[in-house]
Amino acid sequence: MKLIHKDERGLTLIEVLAVLVILGIVAAVAFLLTSKVIQQSKGQAFVANAIAMKESATLHKRSNEVILDGKVEGKLMYQELIEEGYLEPLMDPYTNKEWTTTEDADGSFVEIRFEDNRLNYYVCLKSDTKVLCQEDGVGILSSELAVDKIKNRVIK
Template identity: 35%
Template sequence: MMKKWLKQTKNEKGLTLVELLAVVVILGIIAAIAVPSIGGIIENSKKDAAISNAQQVISAARLYAAGGGDTVGDDDGIVNASEISDYHETITDPWTKDEVETYTVTFEGTDLTPEISIEFTECNISEETAQTLSSKSRTEICGD
């Protein structure tokens, strides 16, 4: 009995067309589920990079202010990109990889809390503090 079964299975080689089609269909279903998920992950990481860049600029502005004595920025407390560019790495737009050279940090209030306004291709950060950048979600800051 065993010899007969071994002889029969020895002659069976490869996959049938139905088995092959089943594998292709399963792979197609997995790809249909995975591709949109990966796209969302990439978009979220770009938003996180934009927020991180804004936090980096705020930190640089604080360093600039710490060495600035009594006055910070112009009469309105506004610090432009050219004034603090030595205090941070190059800021790049996560969507285009271009350098972002235009942004402002405004020091307001009695405690001189810095607020940043910076525009990226798909994320406009306007008058956000380091605290709000940390506490708000990426959707609240950058939108959908």
């Protein structure tokens, strides 16, 4: 016959299960928060690609002074920026693939416009899965580029 002492301590099955359920809930919340952060960082990387295109267009403009109709204006295609050495091929953060000029068949671009006595840069960036342009395919003003303007690509 076994004697049970009052000082003997241990965990019951219910206590162990309760701890496991709490740990499971904490793990699920941590996973959801982590996946949201990953998605946000992918969006930020996509916007950074658009900003890199704008910066390379700025460099191109300064070195070549793109002039049409007496104004400093022009439309620089992604392919042109790469081929002329102003931009390295970008990495698509959503597919982890290098964004080659052949994969940019739809034509991502930076449009330079002279408005209100200053140069404005409008960027339109199109990948396999995402688009950072206005609905009508017009570029977004570079100062307004943001993660919330990225849209899922609709293949027609």
